[in-house]
Amino acid sequence: MAEKGAAGVAPDDRCAIGISFGNSYSSIACTIDDSPVVIANEDGDRQIPTVLSYVDGEEYTGNQAKALLVRNPKNTVVAFKDFLGQEFKSIDPTHCHAAAHPEDKNGVISFTIQDKAEGEPSTLSVSEISTRYLRRLVQSASDYIGKKVTSAVVTVPTNFSEKQREALTKAAQDADLEILQLINEPIASVLAYDARPEAKLEDKIIVVADLGGTRSDVAVIASRGGLYTLLATAHDYEFAGVQLDKVLMDHFAKEFMKKNANVDPRENARSLAKLKAESEATKKALSIGTNANFSVESLAEGIDFQMTINRLRYETIARKVFDGFNRLVESVVKKAGLDVLDIDEVILSGGTSHTPRIATNLRSIFPGTTNILAPSTNPSALNPSELQARGAALQASLIQEYESDDIDQSTHPAVTTVKHISNAVGVLTLSEDGETFTPVIAPETAVPARRTVHVAAPKDGGSVLIKVVEGGTHIKVTKPEPKPKENGTKEDEDEDSDFDSEEEEEEHREKVWKIGSTLAEAAIKDIKKGGKVEVTITVANDLSVTITAREVGGKGGVRGTLKAP
Amino acid sequence: PSLPEGWAAEKDFKPIGAITASTQRTIEPVGPHFLAHARRARHKRTFSEDDRI
Numbered sequence: 001m002a003e004k005g006a007a008g009v010a011p012d013d014r015c016a017i018g019i020s021f022g023n024s025y026s027s028i029a030c031t032i033d034d035s036p037v038v039i040a041n042e043d044g045d046r047q048i049p050t051v052l053s054y055v056d057g058e059e060y061t062g063n064q065a066k067a068l069l070v071r072n073p074k075n076t077v078v079a080f081k082d083f084l085g086q087e088f089k090s091i092d093p094t095h096c097h098a099a100a101h102p103e104d105k106n107g108v109i110s111f112t113i114q115d116k117a118e119g120e121p122s123t124l125s126v127s128e129i130s131t132r133y134l135r136r137l138v139q140s141a142s143d144y145i146g147k148k149v150t151s152a153v154v155t156v157p158t159n160f161s162e163k164q165r166e167a168l169t170k171a172a173q174d175a176d177l178e179i180l181q182l183i184n185e186p187i188a189s190v191l192a193y194d195a196r197p198e199a200k201l202e203d204k205i206i207v208v209a210d211l212g213g214t215r216s217d218v219a220v221i222a223s224r225g226g227l228y229t230l231l232a233t234a235h236d237y238e239f240a241g242v243q244l245d246k247v248l249m250d251h252f253a254k255e256f257m258k259k260n261a262n263v264d265p266r267e268n269a270r271s272l273a274k275l276k277a278e279s280e281a282t283k284k285a286l287s288i289g290t291n292a293n294f295s296v297e298s299l300a301e302g303i304d305f306q307m308t309i310n311r312l313r314y315e316t317i318a319r320k321v322f323d324g325f326n327r328l329v330e331s332v333v334k335k336a337g338l339d340v341l342d343i344d345e346v347i348l349s350g351g352t353s354h355t356p357r358i359a360t361n362l363r364s365i366f367p368g369t370t371n372i373l374a375p376s377t378n379p380s381a382l383n384p385s386e387l388q389a390r391g392a393a394l395q396a397s398l399i400q401e402y403e404s405d406d407i408d409q410s411t412h413p414a415v416t417t418v419k420h421i422s423n424a425v426g427v428l429t430l431s432e433d434g435e436t437f438t439p440v441i442a443p444e445t446a447v448p449a450r451r452t453v454h455v456a457a458p459k460d461g462g463s464v465l466i467k468v469v470e471g472g473t474h475i476k477v478t479k480p481e482p483k484p485k486e487n488g489t490k491e492d493e494d495e496d497s498d499f500d501s502e503e504e505e506e507e508h509r510e511k512v513w514k515i516g517s518t519l520a521e522a523a524i525k526d527i528k529k530g531g532k533v534e535v536t537i538t539v540a541n542d543l544s545v546t547i548t549a550r551e552v553g554g555k556g557g558v559r560g561t562l563k564a565p
Numbered sequence: 566p567s568l569p570e571g572w573a574a575e576k577d578f579k580p581i582g583a584i585t586a587s588t589q590r591t592i593e594p595v596g597p598h599f600l601a602h603a604r605r606a607r608h609k610r611t612f613s614e615d616d617r618i
Contacts, residue, residue: 187593194596201598226598229590395595410603411594422586446592448605450612463568470585517585523568523577538612543584560578565585 009150009178016151016180016400017141018392020188021134021168023079023095024213024241025351026050027389028141031397036192036390038383041140047351047385048140051099052077052133057117061136070273073099075113079214083109083126085167095214095242098273102126130171138177151178153396155185155388157217158233180399181407185210186219187228188391189349192382193373194226195394201226203442203451204344209329209362210388211352213241218328220336220343222420222444229420229446232336239324241283241352247318248279248309252294256305265300274299286311287354315357326361339475340366341511348374353384419447419543423470423516427535429455437471437513440537450538454552457533463525466535466549466558470516478508522549522558540564 018029018036025047029038038046043063053065053076060068068076079095080102088104096102100111105123114121142149154172156165160182169179186208193199203224210217216239220231253266253275265271278296285292286309295306315322333340346362353359359374366372373381382390399407409415426439441451457464524533532552539545542564550557592599605611 181594183595184593187595191596221593226596227602228593228595228599230593231590391595398597398600409607410600413591415603415606416594417589417591419587420590421584422588423584425584444590446590446602447587448612465568465572470582517582519580519582519584521572521574521579521581523572523574525568525577539584540611543587545584547578558577560576560580562580562583565583 011401011403014151014178014400015142015145015147015149016153016396017138017145017149018188018389018394018396019134019137019152019154020185020388020392021081021137021154021156022050022212023081023215024050025385026133026137027386028137029386029389029393030141030145031393034397036195036393038386038389039141039144041137042143048137050078050081050133052080052129054113054115057115059115059132059136061133066277069099070270070277073269073273075115076100077111077113077129080111080126080129082214084130084171085161085164092237098269098276127167127171127174130168131174134172134177135175138175149177151180151396151400153181153183153392153399154179155188155392156182157215157235158184158186158219158230159217159235178404180396180404181411183392183395184219184230185217185388186221186230186233186347186349188389188395189347189387190221190223190228190391191394192387192390193347194223195391196382198380202344203445205231205338205342205444206345206347207329207333207343208347208349209325209353211240211325211348211350211355211358213351216240216325216328216350216352218332220332220338222442224442224445225449225451227446229444231338231444232332234328234332234335236324236328239321239328241280243321243324244283244318244352244355245276245279247321248283248294248314249275251309251317252279252282252305252307255307256299256303259305260300260303263300263303265305268300271300282309283314284354286314287356311356318357322355322357322361325358326365329362330365339509339511340370341475341509342473343370345371345373347387348372348381349384349387351385418541420444421447421449421539421543423472424513425519425537425539425545426469426471426513427453427455428467428469428515430458435515437469437515439471439513440535441539443472445539447539447543448541450536452534452536454532454534457524457527457531457551460529462527463523464527464533466522466524466533466547468519468521468535468537468545468547470519471513472516473511474514476510476512478510519545520547520560520562522547522560524549524551524558527551 020027040046048062049066051065053060053068076099078099109126110123112123172179206221208219216236219233222229282292282294290311299305356376359377424439424443425441428435536548544564545562548559
C-alpha cells in the first residue's frame with residue numbers, strides 16, 4: 001500500500017511477479033495467459049525456504065542453505081522476515097537459536113556471519129539479508145520468465161506495521177525490485193480462489209486460516225461483490241508448524257533414547273539440527289501418506305536411527321497443537337461478532353494446512369453448509385502453499401499497467417474507507433409460514449452497492465406490494481424433546497464425528513432472519529400468473545437508497561429513492 | 566405480499582424509513598472489483614454511468 005515512488009518503473013517496461021515472502025518459506029509466481037503459475041527455483045522447489053547461508057564465500061539460499069543448518073549454523077540466517085522494521089527488544093529470536101543469532105547493532109537488528117572466503121566476518125543488517133535473499137528470488141523468476149523481473153506485489157501479514165512495510169519496500173528497492181503494492185496475506189488467498197474461471201461471484205463470509213511454520217494467522221473476511229473487508233484477525237505464535245515438528249522431535253528422541261540410554265540427540269546442537277530437519281520431512285510425508293519413515297545417519301554419537309510412524313499415532317501425539325488451531329479459528333469468528341453458522345467458506349492456506357487432520361477438525365466445527373477448502377476435504381481445493389503467491393501474481397498482473405501514482409491514489413484511505421451497512425436490506429415475501437425475509441444486500445456490504453433479486457409473485461398473479469425492510473440475523477437455538485431426536489432436519493448428518501463425541505447437548509442451532517424496520521413499500525400491479533418481480537436496490541455512498549421494481553419481462557416498473565439518514 | 570385494498574401512493578412508491586446503522590470500515594485494495602470501485606470513486610461515477618462506458 002505504501003509505495004514510495006523512488007524506484008518507479010515505467011508501466012511499459014515492467015515485468016511483474018507475485019512474491020509470498022514468509023519467515024519459513026517464500027514463493028514466486030507469475031501469470032501466464034491470466035492464470036497464475038508458481039515458479040520453481042533452480043533446485044526445482046516451489047516452496048523456497050527463507051534461509052540464506054554462506055560457505056567459503058559462496059552464497060546459498062533455499063533448500064541448499066537449509067541443509068547447511070547442520071554443518072554451518074553460525075553462517076546461516078533463518079526466520080528473519082518478521083525482524084524487518086522492528087526494534088531489537090520487540091523481537092522473538094527463538095527460531096534463530098540453531099542458526100545465526102540476531103544482535104543489536106546501533107539500534108539495527110543485525111547478524112554477524114562469515115560471508116567472504118577470507119577475512120573478518122561481516123555484520124549485516126536484517127534489511128541487507130532480506131535484500132540478498134530477495135535478489136536471489138527475483139533471479140530465479142527472471143531465469144524462468146526469460147526477462148528481467150522489475151516489479152512485484154508482495155504479501156504481508158495483516159499486523160505488519162507501517163514501519164515494517166516501509167522496511168520491506170526499502171529492502172526490495174535495494175535489490176532493484178519495485179514494489180507495486182503490499183497486499184494482505186489472507187486477501188491474496190481469497191483472490192487466488194476467486195480468480196479461478198469456475199468461481200462464482202457471491203456475497204459470502206470467509207475465514208482464512210493461514211497456518212505457517214513460525215506463526216498462524218486467521219482472518220474473517222466479508223466478500224461482497226468481489227470487494228473484501230477484513231472483519232477480524234488473530235495472530236498466534238504458539239500453534240504453528242514448528243510446534244508440530246517439536247512433537248515429532250520429542251517423540252523420535254525418546255524412542256532413540258529407549259534404544260541408546262543416556263544419549264539424548266536434543267542435547268547436541270548438530271544432532272538437534274538433524275533431528276529437526278528429518279522431523280519436518282516426516283511431518284510432510286504424513287500429510288501425504290498414512291505411514292512415514294524417519295531415518296537419520298549418525299543421529300548422535302555416530303549411531304544411525306530409523307523408525308516408522310503412522311498418521312494415527314502422529315495425530316494422537318500432536319492433538320494438543322491441533323486443538324490449538326481449532327481454538328484459534330473459533331476465537332476469530334467470535335471476535336468478528338459472528339457464529340460458525342455465519343461462515344460460508346473456510347480457506348486453508350499455508351504449509352501446515354496440508355495436514356489432513358486439521359481440515360477434518362474444522363469440518364466438525366463448522367456446519368455442513370460451510371465449504372472447507374483444503375486438499376483433503378475438497379477435491380477442487382488449490383495447493384494451500386501456493387495461494388498467497390498466486391494471489392499476489394494476479395494482483396501484479398492487474399496493476400502492472402498502472403502508473404505508480406495511480407496505484408497510490410487508488411489505495412488511498414479516501415478510496416478504501418467507506419461505510420458498510422450493518423443490517424441486511426431485503427424484501428419480504430409471503431409463504432405458507434408467514435412472512436419471510438429475502439436478503440438482497442447482505443450485512444457488512446461496502447457502499448455504494450447494487451444488487452438485484454427475482455422474487456416469485458403469488459401463484460395466481462395479481463397485484464403485489466413490495467416491502468423493503470432491514471434484517472438482522474440471529475441464532476435460534478431449539479432444544480429438542482428429551483428422548484427421540486426426530487427433528488426432521490438434515491443438519492448434522494454430514495459430520496463425521498469419529499472420535500470427537502463432544503458433550504453436545506443435541507441442541508439444534510439455526511440462523512434466522514429478524515425483520516427490522518421497513519424502508520419502503522412499492523406496488524406492482526397486475527402480474528401474470530407465475531410471474532416474477534425483479535427488485536434492484538442500490539445504496540449510495542451517503543446511504544440513500546434507490547429501489548426499482550418491475551415484473552420480469554414487463555415494462556416500466558416502479559422507482560423511488562430514500563433520503564440519506 | 567398481495568396488494569392490500571386501498572393502498573395508494575404517489576407513483577406507487579411510498580418511502581418509509583432510511584438505513585439505520587452503518588460502520589466505517591476499510592476495503593482491501595485488491596482484486597478486479599476493487600479496481601473498478603476505485604475507478605468509479607475517483608471519477609465520481611455511479612453504477613449506471615459506469616455501465617454505459
